[in-house]
Amino acid sequence: MKxxxxxxxxxxxxxxxxxxxxxxxxxxxxKPPVFDVSPMVQxxxxxxxxxxxxxxxxxxxxxxxxxxxxxxxxxxxxxxxxYWTYANDEMEIRTKKLxxxxxxxxxxxxxxxxxxxxxxGSMQKELIGRLETAxxxxxxxxxxxxxxxxxxxxxxxxxxxxxxxMGEWLVAHGLKKNRLIxxxxxxxxxxxxxxxxxxxxxxxxxxxxxxxxxxxxxxPWGSVLFESEFRMHQSELHIVSDCxxxxxxxxxxxxxxxRYELSGMQQLYALYLDEQKQTxxxxxxxxxxxxxxxxxxxxxx
Numbered sequence: 001m002k003x004x005x006x007x008x009x010x011x012x013x014x015x016x017x018x019x020x021x022x023x024x025x026x027x028x029x030x031k032p033p034v035f036d037v038s039p040m041v042q043x044x045x046x047x048x049x050x051x052x053x054x055x056x057x058x059x060x061x062x063x064x065x066x067x068x069x070x071x072x073x074x075x076x077x078x079x080x081x082x083y084w085t086y087a088n089d090e091m092e093i094r095t096k097k098l099x100x101x102x103x104x105x106x107x108x109x110x111x112x113x114x115x116x117x118x119x120x121g122s123m124q125k126e127l128i129g130r131l132e133t134a135x136x137x138x139x140x141x142x143x144x145x146x147x148x149x150x151x152x153x154x155x156x157x158x159x160x161x162x163x164x165x166m167g168e169w170l171v172a173h174g175l176k177k178n179r180l181i182x183x184x185x186x187x188x189x190x191x192x193x194x195x196x197x198x199x200x201x202x203x204x205x206x207x208x209x210x211x212x213x214x215x216x217x218x219x220p221w222g223s224v225l226f227e228s229e230f231r232m233h234q235s236e237l238h239i240v241s242d243c244x245x246x247x248x249x250x251x252x253x254x255x256x257x258x259r260y261e262l263s264g265m266q267q268l269y270a271l272y273l274d275e276q277k278q279t280x281x282x283x284x285x286x287x288x289x290x291x292x293x294x295x296x297x298x299x300x301x
Contacts, residue, residue, distance in 0.1 A: 035070050037066045037073050037074075040065055041077060044059060044063060045262065048081065049262025053084070063077065063081065076232065083224065083227050084224050084228070087221070087224045091219070091220060091223065091242075093219045093251070094241065095245075098137050098141065103141075103209050105143050107206050107209055108207070109181070109209070109210045110145070111210050111213065112131065112134040112148050112214070113189065114149055114151075115127035115150070117152075117160055117165065120154065120156055123169070129215070129246075130213060130215060131169050131173075134146060135174070138170075145207065146175060146179055146180055147196055148163040148166035148170070148180070149186055149192040150192065151186050151187050152187075153187065161184035181199060183199055189222055190267035190268040190271060192222070193225040194268060194271045197229045208236045208237050210239050210240070211239065211242055212241075212243075213245075214244065214245070215244060215245050217247065217249050217250060218244075220257060220261070224264075225261070225265065227239045229272075
């Protein structure tokens with residue numbers, strides 16, 4: 001009996017060794033290194049902005065290098081740069097109402113950009129004008145969300161935020177609270193875009209269409225920054241239209257407008273890189289987010 005047990009045990013050991021030899025442990029292949037195109041993207045943004053929206057030889061070369069180094073990012077940035085040109089050269093700035101063919105469901109979001117508060121925390125006339133425009137749009141599209149974006153900019157009232165004051169005004173004038181979204185941490189247009197996108201992506205995934213409501217001179221670069229933010233994240237969400245509060249300031253000259261947009265795009269991309277570093281530290285660089293309010297002409301900071 002003992003000999004039989006030993007024989008069986010020998011066969012069992014031999015079989016295990018055979019299986020081990022036949023099926024070696026699978027070692028996962030290392031991930032291929034990611035080609036970091038961020039320095040070229042930064043150069044692309046700077047070249048376009050510093051040359052007032054002209055596509056120079058350097059611009060063309062940089063875009064080609066990005067497309068070769070990372071085809072996915074190349075496609076994204078080709079689209080972003082085309083939209084940047086479109087916003088400054090072709091975009092219609094509407095002042096009466098939104099188009100009639102937008103979604104009637106809660107897949108639409110009306111994004112209202114904030115404006116510097118008075119020192120005591122009250123709203124300036126221009127911000128109220130933006131809200132009146134937004135309220136009209138909200139009545140036109142009764143199922144749309146209304147997102148107010150803007151942080152604390154009151155010199156002597158640190159409790160007040162642009163978005164908080166905006167939300168109170170809208171509710172007081174008839175907007176239902178369940179349609180209201182508040183983003184009250186941003187201090188620049190770039191942060192408006194980045195922080196608003198985070199809220200929409202996380203809490204309102206059904207929203208795939210957005211419109212910008214702000215002052216007339218602010219429409220192009222607000223649209224550029226929000227659409228760029230959406231495209232950098234490869235989102236299904238896009239800016240499809242706008243409605244402007246008409247100011248005495250009117251539209252900005254293209255060169256002045258692009259200077260604001262350049263500052264905003266540089267900050268927006270730095271915010272994006274910081275976000276990528278937090279979510280995927282192995283594939284992120286050490287780019288820091290600039291602490292700047294230079295992309296908001298209403299800012300006194």
